[in-house]
Amino acid sequence: xxxxxxxxxxxxxxxxxxxxxxxxxxxxxxxxxxxxxxxxxxxxxxxxxxxxxxxxxxxxxxxxxxxxxxxxxxxxxxxxxxxxxxxxxxxxxxxxxxxxxxxxxxxxxxxxxxxxxxxxxxxxxxxxxxxxxxxxxxxxxxxxxxxxxxxxxxxxxxxxxxxxxxxxxxxxxxxxxxxxxxxxxxxxxxxxxxxxxxxxxxxxxxx
Amino acid sequence: xxxxxxxxxxxxxxxxxxxxxxxxxxxxxxxxxxxxxxxxxxxxxxxxxxxxxxxxxxxxxxxxxxxxxxxxxxxxxxxxxxxxxxxxxxxxxxxxxxxxxxxxxxxxxxxxxxxxxxxxxxxxxxxxxxxxxxxxxxxxxxxxxxxxxxxxxxxxxxxxxxxxxxxxxxxxxxxxxxxxxxxxxxxxxxxxxxxxxxxxxxxxxxxxx
Numbered sequence: 552x553x554x555x556x557x558x559x560x561x562x563x564x565x566x567x568x569x570x571x572x573x574x575x576x577x578x579x580x581x582x583x584x585x586x587x588x589x590x591x592x593x594x595x596x597x598x599x600x601x602x603x604x605x606x607x608x609x610x611x612x613x614x615x616x617x618x619x620x621x622x623x624x625x626x627x628x629x630x631x632x633x634x635x636x637x638x639x640x641x642x643x644x645x646x647x648x649x650x651x652x653x654x655x656x657x658x659x660x661x662x663x664x665x666x667x668x669x670x671x672x673x674x675x676x677x678x679x680x681x682x683x684x685x686x687x688x689x690x691x692x693x694x695x696x697x698x699x700x701x702x703x704x705x706x707x708x709x710x711x712x713x714x715x716x717x718x719x720x721x722x723x724x725x726x727x728x729x730x731x732x733x734x735x736x737x738x739x740x741x742x743x744x745x746x747x748x749x750x751x752x753x754x755x756x757x758x
Numbered sequence: 759x760x761x762x763x764x765x766x767x768x769x770x771x772x773x774x775x776x777x778x779x780x781x782x783x784x785x786x787x788x789x790x791x792x793x794x795x796x797x798x799x800x801x802x803x804x805x806x807x808x809x810x811x812x813x814x815x816x817x818x819x820x821x822x823x824x825x826x827x828x829x830x831x832x833x834x835x836x837x838x839x840x841x842x843x844x845x846x847x848x849x850x851x852x853x854x855x856x857x858x859x860x861x862x863x864x865x866x867x868x869x870x871x872x873x874x875x876x877x878x879x880x881x882x883x884x885x886x887x888x889x890x891x892x893x894x895x896x897x898x899x900x901x902x903x904x905x906x907x908x909x910x911x912x913x914x915x916x917x918x919x920x921x922x923x924x925x926x927x928x929x930x931x932x933x934x935x936x937x938x939x940x941x942x943x944x945x946x947x948x949x950x951x952x953x954x955x956x957x958x959x960x961x962x963x964x965x966x967x
Contacts, residue, residue, distance in 0.1 A: 598832070600832065600835060602835060602839060603839060603843075604838065604839050604842035604843060606814065606838065606842050607835060607838030607839040607841075607842050610818075610834070610835070610838050611831065611834070611835045611838070614831050614834070615831060623819060623822050623823055624806070624808065626818070626819070626822065627808060627810060627815055627818070627819040628808075630812065630814065630815030630818050630819070631810060631811060631812045631815040633815075634812035634813075634814055634815050635811075635812060
């Protein structure tokens with residue numbers, strides 16, 4: 552088990568999911584460890600460090616496995632794209648936590664932000680350079696995080712990509728990358744979305 | 759105006775303040791400011807031919823460019839962890855002025871609690887354990903800038919907050935005396951004052967979409 556990163560989190564997506572995606576994309580095998588040991592999670596034991604803070608962890612993995620662009624400027628672009636995706640992810644993830652009377656409005660907000668603020672940016676990026684990947688004509692963390700978010704958005708509203716042909720082909724293309732394809736199959740580290748019935752358990756963990 | 763990073767934001771601290779701090783910490787940098795909101799999204803920094811949004815992306819770029827990001831991947835990882843932790847605390851301070859009057863006392867207690875029980879102890883311990891002047895790699899980095907900014911911001915609200923943290927007190931004095939930071943802390947610098955009534959009104963009006 553030595554050498555493999557060890558992930559500490561509860562058995563759900565939450566703030567660890569993006570990290571699972573990134574490690575999977577890089578073809579890195581992880582040590583399974585479902586329990587919550589420490590005050591702060593996500594926590595990843597990697598290369599002799601106990602890392603907390605999902606962004607710090609994501610940065611480290613991306614750099615280590617060459618998913619962070621070839622220079623500072625590419626890294627800047629990747630950072631911008633990733634940060635925006637994180638904002639949208641946050642909206643998607645908190646949907647299930649909304650009280651019943653706020654759910655419909657929250658859903659409308661998600662759809663509005665996704666289709667009017669975020670998706671158009673990425674659609675345009677892909678259109679402008681016509682390349683397969685978001686940055687530097689090379690697979691990077693930005694592609695991984697965007698795919699993750701596109702799939703989560705579709706879970707929320709299946710036809711949400713209807714007006715974004717380039718994002719649709721991006722989705723198909725990135726999903727077919729061998730490491731990603733493997734991650735999308737049953738039996739991988741990928742977690743399913745949180746179900747209503749699991750909510751009480753999760754709330755208890757975080758309180 | 760070419761060559762100088764250009765900052766677009768409101769005329770207040772908000773999410774741009776860490777960027778002002780980081781740019782100021784690097785000596786040779788002078789930046790021009792623009793009070794007008796040009797785009798849907800702020801903060802916006804025009805730098806090296808890019809129009810950058812997303813505070814973290816901007817800060818990462820500046821730190822990387824000006825050698826404030828450690829010497830290798832592991833130092834970078836430490837800096838990232840420290841910065842992210844501090845950012846969580848700063849977020850509470852950022853939001854504080856906008857909390858309703860009846861919630862203000864409770865929120866202030868939360869800030870105090872997080873500062874003295876969760877975040878400051880970590881940095882106190884780091885400094886004590888390695889005994890060096892700076893948080894990471896015995897060299898001035900983004901983490902140090904972020905921490906001094908946070909310490910001063912919390913002290914504005916809770917003046918005695920550092921009373922149980924001798925290492926942080928010494929750190930604060932040390933950082934405040936670094937020439938670039940010392941200059942930034944003097945009147946007339948790009949540093950913005952704490953939010954006042956007028957700023958709060960402006961923000962609420964603009965962001966009430």
